[in-house]
Amino acid sequence: MSIVDAIILGIVEGVTEFLPVSSTGHLILASHLFGIPQSSFLTTFEIAIQLGAILAVVVLYFKSFFNFAVLKRLFVAFVPTALIGFVLYSVLKTYLLNSEMLVVVALALGGVALIAFELWHREDESATKEIEAIPYKDAFLIGLCQSVAIIPGVSRSAATIVGGLFLGISRIAIVEFSFLLAVPTMAAATGYDLLKSAHLFSSDQFLTLAVGFVVSFIVAMLAIKFLLSYVRKHTFIPFGVYRIIIAVLFFLFII
DSSP: OOHHHHHHHHHHHHHTTTTTOOOHHHHHHHHTTTOOOOOHHHHHHHHHHHHHHHHHHHTTGGGGGGOHHHHHHEEEEHHHHHHHHHTHHHHHHTTGOOOOOHHHHHHHHHHHHHHHHHOOOOOTSSBOOGGGSOOHHHHHHHHHHHHHHGTTTHHHHHHHHHHHHTTTOOOHHHHHHHHHHHHHHHHHHHHHHHHHHGGGHHHHHHHHHHHHHHHHHHOOOHHHHHHHHHHOOOOOOOHHHHHHHHHHIIIIHHH
């Protein structure tokens, strides 16, 4: 993988990490589109540069990580994802992250589900408007929803946001909770993967990884601000339509 490839994938990751379109799915499809050969390093790269995007959350929401009420809810939501991710790590690395067809199917089905949900859902005035007020039971269920995103193409943010909206959490609150929940989730995923694989990589590969990390961080800062502004006035239906279009195009012309 070249530095140019790392920059391109870093941009893709930064743009898509927090949008309900699946950053992992887009990284897999972008790698296929640009002819980047499958390898153990590419799989680790696709996991690790997500931490660059997550670092943008730490910078923008720094104070939230000193709020004990928020931290307790993040911990409860993180537990089911951590357990499921640990158990299925080898399946994810060996099979799921190497299947473009799985990504295409998940993108399409997720797009249909996102559109259907938004057409059905109406936010009640009693919706939970503060992260600190999210019931622990709901935090745990949101974590279960997030764990479904171990399937590339599902979208971690889409799973958590839709799950939260269904549970009666306001749009702004669940979007911000999804941002924050990404921090322990992706930190754990990246740390565990690097612990298992880092000894196999050369210094040049670590440089490539660092470039993708930095690019994804910078682009993600802009993407977060865009999404927060967007959700105040719009639904996620356009993202559902986008997912379907991308899935169809890749199915017909690329794969």
